[in-house]
Amino acid sequence: MQGIGPPLVTPFDEHGDVDYDRLTDLVGRLEREGVDFLVPCGSTSEAPLLTPEERTRVIETTAEVASVPVLAGTGAPGLRQTRAWTEAAAEAGAVGALVVTPFYYNHSQDDLAGYYRDLADGASIPIYLYSVPVFAKTRLDPETAGSLAEHPNIVGMKDSAGDLGAFVRTLDRVEESFDLLVGDASVLAQALDAGASGGIAALANLYPDRLSALVETHSDDPEFARERNRSLVSINRAVTTEHGIPGLKYAMRQRGFPAGYARRPHTEPSESARADITDRMEQLP
Structure with missing residues (x-):
């Protein structure tokens, strides 16, 4: 995967049900605004709050209407469930599986390496590693990732x-053929400076056009790309670390994106949070 891929938000209606019509519309809108691939069932997708049946249908719906590649989140705490979700994603139309490090329990780097190799050995689609310590409470060390990259069916990584x-x-x-993708829009340009293939960033749900343009212009004018990236840091923090997925979906609705609502236990942003998000959006150049 190269370029920008949003970890696709899952639109829920006011009752907490997945709104597949909104999801279809959202895929079309993001494609029209320039994203290079789509990532359903990632962290920003509220994947841990989806049932297995919903996960499969979300991936299926995305793949049916998308004209760009679909990289589906399939990671679970255990290998057996991850295998099952990876094959279900392949059957639903995903061309790759983004697999978060096993979470809940603590695992050594050797345990993680063995888990990914065993998964990749039998997977029918390529595997992308996913390190997100803020959620999984563990991380893939560079040495472990480098060793796993030697496996022919492990072709990339999202580093968050x-x-x-x-x-x-x-x-x-x-x-060079290994797709190393950054997971934080605040450092996208710096990651591209270092040689990243692109990014899987929550902000790409809200400003797909800006992030796509940043990647496209980086090779010709990296300083301009860095300046544009700096202008996005504040709003990126607002809709990720500060106000989370409900804040992101609120911001998306303000821009006319069919984002729907977050699923409980998430709740709608407070009045002060909504004002803060709106103010930061209005300050963008």
């Missing part, structure tokens, strides 16, 4: 650890 130094160390340990 927020450590550019570790990101560069990972880049130093993989071949």
